[in-house]
Each structure stands twice: as structure tokens, then as C-alpha cells.
């Protein structure tokens with residue numbers, strides 16, 4: 001995995017909510033497994049419990065689910081090393097049980113693990129978990145063993161195991177939903193019971209969510225734009241195919257529509273929904289991108305463009321002016337005595353001075369002119385098609401500053417030095433050249449004002 005970027009940082013509030021849901025899922029799976037284990041243990045004493053149903057979940061399956069759930073409850077982030085070791089031990093026991101069952105199916109040999117604790121009255125393969133159940137438990141246990149790997153082969157294997165686990169459990173769920181019995185029971189004796197399926201769903205969700213702290217699925221809990229979009233689109237991607245397929249099944253089974261019609265309607269609806277989702281995603285990404293773009297080009301203190309924003313927008317304004325045959329003039333302002341104000345009245349007063357100057361420029365120039373703060377106390381304005389006298393404009397700004405100072409009874413003079421230069425639109429780098437000249441003239445003005453004060 002690549003190094004975590006700012007966008008991949010986890011959303012902590014979301015992680016907190018997810019942790020609560022994980023806990024509920026793990027506790028529910030543990031409770032179902034414990035109930036089934038208890039029934040198996042008391043069954044010899046209470047023959048009435050021999051009614052079929054609950055026994056479909058074998059003792060070893062319930063034990064495996066219970067141990068995985070217990071491991072998830074013990075191995076919360078930041079758990080003590082002893083708890084981590086206990087979890088690894090529990091996972092290893094489940095892995096051994098599951099692989100043992102698969103070995104028995106593959107070889108026909110018996111490892112005597114099926115009825116190790118309780119006796120199962122089933123006539124065929126008593127006590128043996130189904131192959132698909134053994135697969136789920138083996139994947140879950142192996143994923144638990146590698147749950148916290150963040151790099152290298154172990155991390156990739158953990159991610160692969162989690163994807164495989166979710167895939168197998170989804171296959172079982174869809175088998176039930178669409179009555180494709182071959183998916184959840186190869187034969188009558190090797191059926192995954194509904195109670196097992198519920199446990200598998202809860203455990204697969206919890207393991208995948210827990211892995212989100214360390215691996216592939218971490219993108220789903222990040223603060224970035226991609227994570228945000230994925231969180232909204234993923235539920236639709238998970239649920240939509242099943243809902244449409246179920247509707248199609250219902251329509252054709254109840255004679256509402258023939259197979260061809262229901263297929264056509266399903267495909268058309270799916271296409272329409274996916275199309276709307278893609279368009280919505282594009283809108284959302286563009287909106288988030290422009291917010292980011294705006295933030296990266298804006299000076300937080302004044303709301304004017306920062307240096308990068310000013311250069312970008314001013315270049316565009318100049319290109320337009322060149323095309324329209326308009327003139328342009330650049331004004332350069334530098335606050336007087338900001339350091340002294342900072343030192344005597346505090347940084348907040350200094351920042352307020354900068355904000356006030358930006359406000360004065362906003363009022364003194366047209367909305368279509370480009371205003372920016374390109375340095376600590378340096379502000380600039382690009383005036384397009386400005387036919388007025390630039391010195392008069394600067395004088396008007398000094399007057400406005402003096403008036404504001406009187407109105408606010410400001411503790412310091414709202415004083416600034418200014419320089420301006422016409423932008424030569426035929427030059428190779430007109431903006432940079434005008435900035436340099438206007439800066440030099442501003443500095444000359446600053447020396448003049450200092451000399452006047454002295």
C-alpha cells in the first residue's frame with residue numbers, strides 16, 4: 001500500500017460509529033452461537049429439543065462462529081498484548097477445525113473432530129459442518145490472524161482473504177435470496193443453515209470493517225473525496241442488483257411479466273439508475289473539487305486571492321483584456337507600520353489591519369478587478385480598462401482609510417504606501433513586469449512617506 005495521504009486519513013467520527021456497529025454485530029453473532037452451543041449441550045437431557053431446525057447449525061460451526069466473534073470483541077484497537085495473543089489462539093483453533101472439515105471432505109478420511117464434544121443424531125455426516133461453512137470459517141479465521149498487517153505480503157493476503165470472505169458470504173446470501181440451493185447446500189446434508197448465514201453476514205461485515213483500519217478497505221473510512229463518494233455509492237452498488245433481480249424473479253414467477261419482459265425492464269432500470277449515479281457522482285466530485293480549488297487559491301484571512309490565485313486569475317483577466325483591446329493597470333499596496341502594530345497592540349490587531357485594507361480595496365475597485373494578498377502586508381489590485389487617474393484612485397483610498405479610522409476610532413493609523421504601473425499587454429510576461437515596477441514605485445512612495453513623517 002502507498003504511504004497514507006491526507007485524504008486517506010480515517011474519519012475519526014465515522015470510525016467511532018463503525019466501532020459501535022461492529023460491537024453490536026459481534027455480540028449478536030456471539031449470542032446466536034452461544035444459544036446453539038447451549039442447545040447442543042443440553043439436548044441429551046431434554047429430548048423435546050430434538051425437533052429439527054436449530055440442529056442445522058452444527059456444534060463445530062457454532063463453536064467456530066462464537067470463537068471468531070469472541071476474538072473480534074477481544075481484539076479491539078489498542079487491546080493489550082495478552083488479549084491479542086488470546087485472539088490469535090482462538091483464530092488458530094477455528095482455522096484448524098475448518099481446515100480439518102475440508103480435509104475430511106477432500107480425502108474421505110475421518111479426523112474424529114465432528115463429534116468431539118457432542119453427539120449428533122443426523123444419519124449422514126453427523127456433526128460435520130458443510131464445505132461452504134468450513135470455507136467461510138477458514139477464511140474468517142485466517143483473516144483474523146492477519147487482521148492488523150499494514151504492509152508487505154501479509155497485508156495483501158489479509159485483504160485478499162477479506163474480499164474472498166465477503167464474496168463467499170454474498171454467494172451464500174444470494175443462494176438463499178434466489179433459492180439457488182446449489183450455492184448454499186451441495187447436498188441435503190451439507191446445507192448452510194439460516195442461523196449460520198446470519199452469523200457469517202455479521203462476522204464478515206465486522207471483519208471487513210475492522211480491516212478498514214489497516215488495509216484495502218481503509219479507503220472507505222477516509223476523509224477524502226473518493227472515500228466520501230464511495231460511502232454513498234457502495235450501499236447502492238451492494239443492494240441494487242439484488243433488489244432488481246428479486247423484482248424480476250417475483251414478476252416472472254407471479255405471471256406479472258414474462259421472462260423476456262422482466263429481463264428488459266430490469267436491464268433498462270439498472271442502466272438508468274447507474275447512469276443517474278454516475279452523473280450525480282460527477283456533480284458531487286466537481287463541487288468538492290471547486291471547493292478545494294477555491295480554498296487553495298484564497299487567502300484565509302482576507303477572503304481575497306492568495307498569490308497563486310491572484311497570478312492565475314489575473315493572467316486570465318489580462319488574456320481577456322488583450323482580446324478585447326482593453327488596458328490594464330496594476331496597483332501595489334504595502335501597509336505602514338504593521339510590525340509596530342503587531343508588537344504594541346498584538347497580532348490580532350495587525351491581522352484586523354490587513355483585513356480592513358482588503359475591504360478598502362474591495363470597495364475602491366470594481367467587482368471585475370482582481371484583488372489579492374501576495375505577501376504578509378502586501379496587497380495588489382489589477383484594474384481592467386481603468387481610464388481614470390490612478391493617483392486620484394490611490395488618493396481616494398487614503399481618504400477612505402482616514403474616514404474609516406475616524407469612524408472606528410482606531411488605535412493605529414490605517415496607513416499604507418502605494419505604487420502603480422500600466423500593464424504592457426504586448427510584453428512576454430506582462431504581469432511579472434508590472435508587479436516589479438509597481439513594487440518599486442510603492443517602495444519609493446514608502447521612503448517618501450517616511451521622510452515626510454521624520
Ligand SMILES: Nc1nc2c(ncn2[C@@H]2O[C@H](COP(=O)(O)OP(=O)(O)OP(=O)(O)O)[C@@H](O)[C@H]2O)c(=O)[nH]1
Pocket residue numbers: 301334335336337338339340342346347348349350351352354375376377
Ligand atoms: N498580524 C499579522 N501580521 C502579519 C501577517 N503576515 C505578516 N505579518 C507581519 O507583518 C510584518 C511586516 O513587517 P514589515 O515588512 O517590516 O512591514 P511594516 O512593519 O509594515 O514596515 P513598513 O512596511 O516599513 O512600514 C511582519 O512583522 C510580519 O510578521 C498576518 O497575517 N497577520
